[in-house]
Amino acid sequence: MKRASGGDARRTRRGSRILVRAVLKTPLHAVIVVICFLWLLPSLGLFVSSLRPRHLIQQSGWWTAFETPFQFTLDNYSHVIESSNMGRSFINSLLIAVPATVFPTVIAVFTAYAFSRLKFFGRDAVFLVIVGLLVVPIQMTLIPVLRVFNQLRLTGTFLGVWLAHAAYGLPFAIYLLRNFIDELPVEMFESAQMDGASHFRIIVSLVIPTSVPALASLAIFQFMWVWNDLLVALIYLGGTPDVAPMTVTISHLVSSQGSGWEYLTAAAFISMLLPMIVFFSLQKYFIRGIVAGSVKG
């Protein structure tokens, strides 16, 4: 009997501890929920508007869409995809973003390894210069690079924009990866060296597999940056529909259909879709990768 009542008391105490903890954490949770809600509100408004017919958008705010009778339509999406060159732009965006993510990531792995593991004259000075490049505003480079591209006939080509994005992304990529590789145990590399592995083999067999979190977060950063970029694409590719990515096409929509909100919102939502999928599918690496340099995961 005694033992049973003791168990009850313990259960009650545990229950009350959980309750106290829940009550104490409620304000924090409430604040987080409010911030998340405020943060998501514009995207939600964008999404709801993209599903509303033109006349309703012009008459009332998006929040009235939840009043009965519900009136939603996919017409805006079909119009945008069919008549605004959005399908082609989506492909173009992919054609730009994928190589412009892969190139700098691959180059950065090799460069970062060299900065981290090889000893050569001026290593730290060169690395400092590369880190220094992080603070150079992109606008400063546009005219000189464009002049070079014109001479090399790279303007208006995907190759040109890949090179530009790779170059703009590399300083950060090298910086992030070098810090990550620095944190990997030195003995692992030495052991591979004694096993007979060349530097190339060490990078392929050891560095890349063990740096997946850093590489994934880097790839997400770079992909999002390239996907959302308007400036670089506009300058180096121009507005030709054949090569224009989604950002350029949407910006044209704004000027040609300044009042066509329903199409703009649909187009904007399409452009958000892929980064969202990429982010959610790789988010666990993203979180780990951000803290990669400071605390090894």
Add this chain to the structure above:
Amino acid sequence: MATVELKNLCKVFDGGVKAVNEVNITINDKEFVVLVGPSGCGKTTTLRMIAGLEEITDGELYIDGTLMNDIPPKDRDIAMVFQNYALYPHMTVYENMSFGLRIRKYPKEEIKTRVHEAAQILDIEELLERRPKALSGGQRQRVAVGRAIVRKPKVFLFDEPLSNLDAKLRVQMRTELSSLHTRLQATMIYVTHDQVEAMTMGDKIVVLRDGLIQQIGSPLELYNNPKNRFVAGFIGSPPMNIITSMVKEEGGKIIADEGDFQIVLSGSMGDKLKSYVGKNVLLGIRPEDLVYMASPEKANNIKTSIEVIEPLGAEIHLWVSTKTHHFIVRVPPRWDFTVGDEANFKPDLNKIQFFDVGTEEAIL
């Protein structure tokens, strides 16, 4: 298998720190050599120079008679086991062990045979499909050793491989490594700061301090005839008792006067100290060479009072003191001792060592 020869090996790091200074060691074929010393003595740097992971500043390194100074690690045919295992975290045990062979493009069948052979020797066959994170410390260290064995290298290098293991496992792995050496009949160079490991495993021990070799010899040579005060104090646990003593000549006999007791030295021992009459020397005596006497002796008696008693089961360590000196004594567990009691000891005169106060070298 192979011989390894270090000739006047030096290592100077950036900033002028001389980590290894004119080290000369000859390691014979199939020999198990232990480099031992306190941290910062240059033992790991020496090992890393043999491995090729550290550039040799000066001197020559020969493996099987071939100069190795400028040969990269992968071409030296050496395998190394690291203190923190250095396993590849994303590979299974099998992949870890076969990595070196795969790089050297061995046929698949041979790789399989060698890995299974090594796994059998180390009793890790059932772990071959596991990743390192699913292994205990001891198992990881076995895998690291296995990775070295499969390569069948000329020389095995071990860099404090047991220091990350708990005490019990360390003792077990120690014996396993010793029997592995017997089984493989390979040349092995082993670095440790633990003199017990050095004594129990090595055919030959090299004691290093501040980058300089203090003494090279078999475990018992080092224990019984240390060349200087450092080796005397470093080898042996509990350490040798070393006290300052004044050499005197009284009635034709040489006496070592420690203040509150005197030791009369006869025969050759006395002759050795004749030139030190009137000077101080360091007297060294091992804890087991102070013999407990139930009643005080007339000559050479050391009267002490017991301060701490450490019963270890098979033996008892007594921390005792005279008025001016402290000693640690190792006695059989035959007597009952109480803290504060008087205890009398007699030194075994054949085992006493003397060292010069200035040079700290043994007086031979």
